[in-house]
Amino acid sequence: MTATTTFRERLYVTWWIWPLPLLAAALLAAEVHMGFPGVRSWLPYVILLPLTVVLIVRMGSTKVEVAGGELRAGDAHIPLDLLGEVEVIAPEDKRKAMGPYLDPAAYVVHRGWVKPLVRVRVNDPEDPTPYWVISTRRPEELAAAIKS
Known part of the structure; x- marks a missing residue:
């Protein structure tokens, strides 16, 4: 926090939301693996699972902050x-x-x-x-x- 920041919080996705998207990504990777036998078996997993993690973190988190004489919540701010x-x-x-x-x-x-x-x-x-x-x-x- 900077000297003018009096409150900062990042609201991340809770742990119990993670299993379903990760399971869906693993199933999709398995389907790609089975549907395209020429593709290396590990390639869909290496691409889809980290991509899912990035999407969960980026889309599921937001910042709430009071700093510099403003309240910031999500994409908006107000003095x-x-x-x-x-x-x-x-x-x-x-x-x-x-x-x-x-x-x-x-x-x-x-x-x-x-x-x-x-x-x-x-x-x-x-x-x-x-x-x-x-x-x-x-x-x-x-x-x-x-x-x-």
């Missing part, structure tokens, strides 16, 4: 002085917050395997987004970093 109330949403209230109580205009960075959420109000009159909902494993730390 901290445009943010209002910060609310920590407990795991047991996540279903309501992401379901019937979710504003369709809200900016959402959600990872299903991360239970707690933080909801941050946006006080910018020119921004149609009423609030941000962000998945985080350390909601109290993120809320404190936004408030400071």
